[in-house]
Amino acid sequence: xxxxxxxxxxxxxxxxxxxxxxxxxxxxxxxxxxxxxxxxxxxxxxxxxxxxxxxxxxxxxxxxxxxxxxxxxxxxxxxxxxxxxxxxxxxxxxxxxxxxxxxxxxxxxxxxxxxxxxxxxxxxxxxxxxxxxxxxxxxxxxxxxxxxxxxxxxxxxxxxxxxxxxxxxxxxxxxxxxxxxxxxxxxxxxxxxxxxxxxxxxxxxxxxxxxxxxxxxxxxxxxxxxxxxxxxxxxxxxxxxxxxxxxxxxxxxxxxxxxxxxxxxxxxxxxxxxxxxxxxxxxxxxxxxxxxxxxxxxxxxxxxxxxxxxxxxxxxxxxxxxxxxxxxxxxxxxxxxxxxxxxxxxxxxxxxxxxxxxxxxxxxxxxxxxxxxxxxxxxxxxxx
Numbered sequence: 001x002x003x004x005x006x007x008x009x010x011x012x013x014x015x016x017x018x019x020x021x022x023x024x025x026x027x028x029x030x031x032x033x034x035x036x037x038x039x040x041x042x043x044x045x046x047x048x049x050x051x052x053x054x055x056x057x058x059x060x061x062x063x064x065x066x067x068x069x070x071x072x073x074x075x076x077x078x079x080x081x082x083x084x085x086x087x088x089x090x091x092x093x094x095x096x097x098x099x100x101x102x103x104x105x106x107x108x109x110x111x112x113x114x115x116x117x118x119x120x121x122x123x124x125x126x127x128x129x130x131x132x133x134x135x136x137x138x139x140x141x142x143x144x145x146x147x148x149x150x151x152x153x154x155x156x157x158x159x160x161x162x163x164x165x166x167x168x169x170x171x172x173x174x175x176x177x178x179x180x181x182x183x184x185x186x187x188x189x190x191x192x193x194x195x196x197x198x199x200x201x202x203x204x205x206x207x208x209x210x211x212x213x214x215x216x217x218x219x220x221x222x223x224x225x226x227x228x229x230x231x232x233x234x235x236x237x238x239x240x241x242x243x244x245x246x247x248x249x250x251x252x253x254x255x256x257x258x259x260x261x262x263x264x265x266x267x268x269x270x271x272x273x274x275x276x277x278x279x280x281x282x283x284x285x286x287x288x289x290x291x292x293x294x295x296x297x298x299x300x301x302x303x304x305x306x307x308x309x310x311x312x313x314x315x316x317x318x319x320x321x322x323x324x325x326x327x328x329x330x331x332x333x334x335x336x337x338x339x340x341x342x343x344x345x346x347x348x349x350x351x352x353x354x355x356x357x358x359x360x361x362x363x364x365x366x367x368x369x370x371x372x373x374x375x376x377x378x379x380x381x382x383x384x
Contacts, residue, residue: 003062003177004246010058011239025236026050047224051232055207055239062176063189065209067216069223070230070238074172074192075100077206079108081168081188083222084215087113089136094121094151096144096349097170099338106340118345122149122282127156137166142181143173143282146298146333146357147350148273150282153289157185166215172196172324177249178292182211188219193238195324196295199248203237205230248326248362252295255368256360260297262369268376271300273350295360296323298333304353306379307332313375316367323359328368331357 011023018024026049031042042048052070060068071077078101085091093105095118105116119126121140138160142151153169160167169181172192181189191197193205210216223229230238253276260274275286276293286293301307310330311319317328321336331337334353338346346352360368 006058006062007177007242007245010243011054014054023051023054023236023239025232027232045232046227046229049229049232049235051239052230052235055230055235058239058242059176059191059193059207060209063171063209064176064180064182065189065211066213067210067220069208069210069216069219070193070235071206071208071223072228072230073204074190074194074206075104076226076228077190077192077208078170079104080219080222080226080228081190081208082109082114083226084166084218085109085114085136088115088134090115090117090132090134091137091139092116092121092127092130092135093118093139094141094144094149095119095345096147096149096351097139097141098145099333099340101139101170102338103340120149121151121156124152124155124159127159131163135163135165137168139168139170141170141173142179143275143286143294143296145173145296146273146331146337146355148275148280148282148296148298150275150280150285152285153181153184153186157181160187161185173294173296174290174292175245175249177245178253178294179290182209184289187211187215194322196249196252197245197324198238198241199245199325200241201322201325201327203234203241205234205238249292249295251362252360253292255362255365256295256297257293258365259358259360259368259372263297263299263372266373266376268302268306268380269299270302273298296357297360298355298357300352300354301356301376301379302354303383306376306383307354307356309379309382310356310375313378314371315374316363316371317358317375323357325359326362328361328363329359331359333357 029045056068117130167186168188169186189209191207193207257276263272274297320329
C-alpha cells in the first residue's frame with residue numbers, strides 16, 4: 001500500500017466496538033484485570049496506552065521497521081536510544097548536527113564515560129578514519145541541521161553492518177514519506193515528531209523505530225523504565241497531523257526548491273544550502289536515497305550585521321525556533337538551536353554568524369519571496 005494511503009488512513013478502524021473513524025483518546029492511567037494472570041494487554045499507561053499504541057504501530061509501518069516507540073520529545077527519544085550504550089563505548093556522530101543532541105552528548109553522556117567523535121558524515125572516508133576498537137555506534141543526521149549535508153546511507157549502512165556497529169539515523173528533516181533509512185542499513189530511525197510529522201507547531205513529541213525485535217526489546221525496557229512516554233492527547237494530535245503529511249511535504253519541497261533557486265541569484269546571499277540545487281555536493285546522493293529534497297534550506301548573508309535587520313523586517317516569515325510547520329520560520333542557529341556548540345566548532349561546521357535557517361512553509365511562494373526580498377534589501381541598504 002502506498003504511504004500516501006497509509007497516512008490518510010491513520011487511526012481508522014482501530015475501535016471495532018464503535019467504528020470510530022478517529023482513534024479514541026484513552027486518558028486512563030490504569031486498567032482493570034479480569035483475574036490474576038489475565039490482562040487486556042494494558043496495565044499502566046507508562047507501560048502501554050491504546051492511543052499511543054496506534055501511533056507507535058503507524059510509525060513502524062511507515063518506516064518499515066518492526067516496532068515504534070513514542071516519547072515526550074525528540075530529545076527524550078535521542079536520550080533513550082543513547083541508553084543502549086555503556087561507559088567506555090565510543091560513538092561517531094555527524095559534526096553538523098542539532099545543538100541539543102550535541103549538548104546531550106557533551107554534558108551528559110561524557111559524564112558517564114561514553115566517548116564521541118564528530119565527523120563530516122557526508123564524507124564517508126571521515127567515518128572510516130574515526131573508527132576505534134571500542135566504537136559501538138554511528139549517529140547520522142541526513143540532511144544535517146542546519147547546513148543540509150547529505151550522508152550516503154547505503155555506504156554507511158554497509159560499513160556499520162561489516163563492523164557490527166549500531167547505525168542510528170535522525171530522519172526528522174525528511175520523514176518516512178520521503179526517506180526510509182532502514183532500507184539502507186540503519187538499525188534505528190529517530191524523529192523529532194514535533195516538526196514535520198506533527199506539522200502544526202502544536203505538539204511536542206519524539207519517535208523511534210527499530211529494525212529488529214532484539215533492539216526493540218531493549219528500547220522498550222528503556223522507555224518503560226525511564227518513563228518519558230508520550231501522553232494520549234499528544235499521541236492523538238500527532239496522528240491527526242500525520243494524516244496530511246504527504247500533501248504538506250510535497251508543498252514544502254515545491255516552495256523550498258523555488259526559494260533556493262531564487263536565493264542563489266540574490267545579491268545579498270552569497271551561499272545557499274539546499275540538496276535540491278544541482279550544485280549541492282549531495283544532490284545525486286539525495287536523489288538516490290530519497291524521493292524529495294525536503295522543505296529545509298539555509299543561506300548565508302553577505303555580512304553578519306545584516307542578520308538582526310532581516311529578523312526584524314520579515315513580516316510573513318516568523319523569527320522563531322523549531323521547524324516543519326505550515327508556517328515559514330526563520331532561525332538564527334548560532335544563537336538559538338546551536339548556541340551550546342563552541343564558536344570554533346560551529347564555524348568549522350559552517351554554522352557561522354552569517355547563517356540563517358529557513359523552514360519553508362506551505363504559503364504562496366511568491367508571497368514568501370516578496371517578504372524575504374524586502375527584508376534582504378532593507379538589510380543591505382542599512383549596511384551601506
